[in-house]
Amino acid sequence: MTVAQEQATDLLATLAEIESGSTLAQARETREAATAHIQGSYNALFNSNELIAEFPLADRLAIAQQIARWHADIQLGAHYAERLHALQAESPSRSRLQSALAHAERLTFKPANATAEHLQQLEAAGWTPDAIVTLSQLVAFVSFQSRLLRGYRLINGKSTLDNGTATVGAAFWNTEPKTYSGQPAPTAFTQAELGWEPWIASKPLQDFTAEQQEILARFGHTDSDYFRLLGRNLPVLEQRTLTDKGIFFTSGGLPRKDRELAAAVASKINGCIYCASVHARKAAQLSKDPDAVQRLLDTSPGDILSVGQDARWQAEIDFAAALSATPATANEKQIQSLRDLGLSDLELLDLVQSTAFFAWANRLMLTLGEPFEY
Incomplete structure (x- = not known):
């Protein structure tokens, strides 16, 4: 398959076995911007060498294959393995790959444990800021x-790997009172506004071209340290931002308050205080029920997030x-409860x-910087 053919393919529809004309296919067509830019994000990471020549495709595919395996995703792991095998490229540098896999494993399983020193270790192994x-x-x-x-296959009635059915409790989070630079850091989940430093x-x-500055300005990212950091790979950032907008800023379907609740x-599961503060605040404003949202935020590590919520929010949570x-444990029984x-x-x-989008967002916020209190 050529790059042009791969770029035209809806990869997730193929892997999730979504039949044309099915209700799920129609729903994804309704969310056409999200569908297109999810594929666009894949293309920017795996079908392009723009701005990432120092991070060869073989390395990217090898790391992606391992991440998919950590997530117990058979179809996705096989996809990346097939692409890597077809490439027949030279093996990546072992020391460089090992440092990347250590970073990838942390992002996958324990992103809230990341520290500034971990990025320094990557730089010491030869990773530039752009490549980091x-x-x-890629990992996120x-x-x-x-x-x-997994979600598509569950909606579509397709088989998924049984990763257990126990209700998932809240995770631990970073409770250090100071940031790496010495600013006061939040030690508990909050609806208050927070800052973030890389x-x-x-x-x-000034290091972006005029055209690149225009892209940042279009999304309101010019003054954001976070987005100018992600702007070190602007094609990926652009597709990611458009994916975000296609998921959250659309009419009909799930009420916006419930989408913000999901975020x-x-x-909470990933231990990202910053992202939770933004989206819990929005969920509280839209639902006009800040107490219910605060109950969610106040859930202790290991405890069940849905306790004390109404039936619909319990099922969604x-x-x-x-x-x-x-790996994800969402299952058919939960989908049926939501349908009911x-x-x-x-x-x-x-x-x-x-x-799912916050499996991506949290892993960036938690591992490239940290929140601070104003």
């Missing part, structure tokens, strides 16, 4: 992909938590995509 950003995007994106695939330098605005749940686990509460395939798709 691309590596982090495959984490997103694997959850989309552990490697954001790209200065907050994923952030339990499903989002299970989809956010590593009246959720359509479009609403289920929105719930899956809103939750």
